Amino acid sequence: MSEVAVEVRNVSKTFRIYHERRDSIYEAMAAWFSKKKYYENLEVLKNISFSVKKGEMFGIIGRNGAGKTTLLRIIAGIYKPDAGDVTVNGSLIPFLGLGTGFQIDLTAKTNVIQYGILLGFKKKEIAERVNEIMKFAELEKFADVKLKNFSSGMYARLAFSTAVQVDPDILIIDEALYAGDMAFQKKCFDTIVSFKKRGKAIILVSHNMVPIQDQCERAMFLNGGMIEAIGNPDDVVEQYKKSMFPKKE
Amino acid sequence: MASTTFRFVIFINVLFCLANIAKCLDNPNMLFNKDTSDNRVMSNSYREIWKKRGLIYNFAISDLKIRYRNSVLGFFWTFLEPLLMLTVLYVVFTNLFKSQIEHFPLYILLGIIFWNMFSRGTSMSLSSILTRSNILTQIYFPQEIPAISSTITSFLMLCFELIVFGIFMGIFQFMPPSTIILLPFILLLEFILVLGLSLPLSVLNVRYRDIQFIWTVVLQVGFFITPIFYKLSILPSYAQKILYFSPMVQIMNMVHDVIIYGKIPTSESITIAIGTTLSVFAIGYGIFLRAKRRVMEEL
Numbered sequence A: 001m002s003e004v005a006v007e008v009r010n011v012s013k014t015f016r017i018y019h020e021r022r023d024s025i026y027e028a029m030a031a032w033f034s035k036k037k038y039y040e041n042l043e044v045l046k047n048i049s050f051s052v053k054k055g056e057m058f059g060i061i062g063r064n065g066a067g068k069t070t071l072l073r074i075i076a077g078i079y080k081p082d083a084g085d086v087t088v089n090g091s092l093i094p095f096l097g098l099g100t101g102f103q104i105d106l107t108a109k110t111n112v113i114q115y116g117i118l119l120g121f122k123k124k125e126i127a128e129r130v131n132e133i134m135k136f137a138e139l140e141k142f143a144d145v146k147l148k149n150f151s152s153g154m155y156a157r158l159a160f161s162t163a164v165q166v167d168p169d170i171l172i173i174d175e176a177l178y179a180g181d182m183a184f185q186k187k188c189f190d191t192i193v194s195f196k197k198r199g200k201a202i203i204l205v206s207h208n209m210v211p212i213q214d215q216c217e218r219a220m221f222l223n224g225g226m227i228e229a230i231g232n233p234d235d236v237v238e239q240y241k242k243s244m245f246p247k248k249e
Numbered sequence B: 001m002a003s004t005t006f007r008f009v010i011f012i013n014v015l016f017c018l019a020n021i022a023k024c025l026d027n028p029n030m031l032f033n034k035d036t037s038d039n040r041v042m043s044n045s046y047r048e049i050w051k052k053r054g055l056i057y058n059f060a061i062s063d064l065k066i067r068y069r070n071s072v073l074g075f076f077w078t079f080l081e082p083l084l085m086l087t088v089l090y091v092v093f094t095n096l097f098k099s100q101i102e103h104f105p106l107y108i109l110l111g112i113i114f115w116n117m118f119s120r121g122t123s124m125s126l127s128s129i130l131t132r133s134n135i136l137t138q139i140y141f142p143q144e145i146p147a148i149s150s151t152i153t154s155f156l157m158l159c160f161e162l163i164v165f166g167i168f169m170g171i172f173q174f175m176p177p178s179t180i181i182l183l184p185f186i187l188l189l190e191f192i193l194v195l196g197l198s199l200p201l202s203v204l205n206v207r208y209r210d211i212q213f214i215w216t217v218v219l220q221v222g223f224f225i226t227p228i229f230y231k232l233s234i235l236p237s238y239a240q241k242i243l244y245f246s247p248m249v250q251i252m253n254m255v256h257d258v259i260i261y262g263k264i265p266t267s268e269s270i271t272i273a274i275g276t277t278l279s280v281f282a283i284g285y286g287i288f289l290r291a292k293r294r295v296m297e298e299l
Helices: A025-034 A068-076 A108-118 A123-136 A152-165 A182-197 A209-215 A233-244 B002-026 B028-032 B045-051 B053-067 B074-096 B104-126 B144-171 B178-207 B211-224 B237-243 B247-261 B267-298
Strands: A004-018 A039-053 A057-062 A083-088 A092-095 A170-174 A201-205 A218-223 A226-231
Touching: A004 A068, A004 A201, A004 B267, A039 A068, A039 A083, A039 A201, A039 A226, A057 A068, A057 A209, A057 A233, A068 A083, A068 A170, A068 A201, A108 A123, A108 A152, A108 B053, A123 A152, A152 A182, A182 A201, A182 A209, A201 A209, A209 A233, A218 A233, A226 A233, B045 B053, B045 B144, B053 B144, B074 B104, B074 B144, B104 B144, B104 B178, B104 B211, B104 B247, B144 B178, B178 B211, B178 B247, B178 B267, B247 B267
Parallel strands: A057 A201, A057 A218, A092 A170, A170 A201
Antiparallel strands: A004 A039, A004 A083, A218 A226
8 A cells, every 4th residue: 555656756847927928929029029038937836746655645735826736737747847757656537626627508417428528438438327426416306407507516516426436546636625515525525535445545735724634644835836844734734824824823 | 844843842842741740750859849858748649649539529529519509400500500501602602603614503512611621620729729728727638639629520510511512412413423432532631731720720829819810811811712612723823823732722623623523633733732731730730749838837
């Protein structure tokens, strides 16, 4: 069980912050001739290294803009790092936005199938599981209702239920679990615990310290694109709180 | 004399693009990407696209479905729309234009159908990455996929329109000649051409939003300099010589020859068509590979 699921080595990422956005060819040409520097580099991540083992839940905390989402996107392969590299052993589901690609004009069932395909299912496989998914989401009655008539909680439940069906080896969760009512939240956490037991790695990004302290084996505090602290969740959370409210005792 | 020059230009062209394609396929990193740290995204790209083919078809078909959602006739619109459009065009053009062209109604319908694939395919691909930006920033898949799936959508629409064209052939009691078996080859050529333009357009449009307006104008010009409702021979000879190197002109000529006039295209026009199409694809794909590096961050 000590096998590594995600290995991040010396990853750095720089974004270009444009002084004036050059959205048109004309502007691009004008800037070319004036030879002014039209953007500044912003280092979002600086030399980040860590690894997540199989069967481990790893929490990432930090202020807004600390680079958490960028880091997740790099792990998911959406952005490529400027330096360093990322090794991912196994299938990975980025759970960055719930219900990505849901179309409100289509029924819940159709959306589940579409979302499943997006997450890497074959159409046949996901079609076989639709009923199971609707049952898990407790939305059997609404299978043929168009998504625009769903509440946001129902929406999130549907998305979560679909995504866990993919049964990924690595799950990346970005604040996704706090939709839905308490009963469903518990269901989500039970699912995640069972994931952990089956040796899957979970990376959780959250501003809520409770799941970080209760569920995670290890945590990491990102500050200004650098690792400020990594290790025991309680210590890391303590340090995070200190940096957030420096004057407080 | 002119034909020797043509052959020479074609020869150079074919050589150039074959070399380019070979390089691209072999190692895109070497050509376009200075930092080779990122092997995961680039070199697995082709395999990954193939693995995600289910997603491509799904995008392509859902694009088609969304077009006609909430309509009473639903799927039938895929046939009804081209039928109505072609009927209108037929009435307008045959009454306004007293053309000397043999089988003029079929000539023009065919021209419109193949031009539609070109203009629809490229303009749908143009916005394909932007319209899917919410998905692309959340789930990883190769950036080629939006353009490929939009090209397939326009190709499917072309197929529907060809079926409608079959109905028109029945109405005019026109028996297609045996050369029609060459049609798949032309379809493939047009597909490659549209894809070769779609890929760079889809990423460039993210950074330079005015490309969509420029492209609209290009398409309008293209419509008039392609022999859709006239024959190339009515143009002055210098214009003919230039337009001879437009892949769309060659494709159009070949389509007309093969489906209506029962002529096998000359080897010269086949070579030019293949050469220019592959050049467009090679250059377009090169631009795409270069431009895609930072495209995700610009979304």
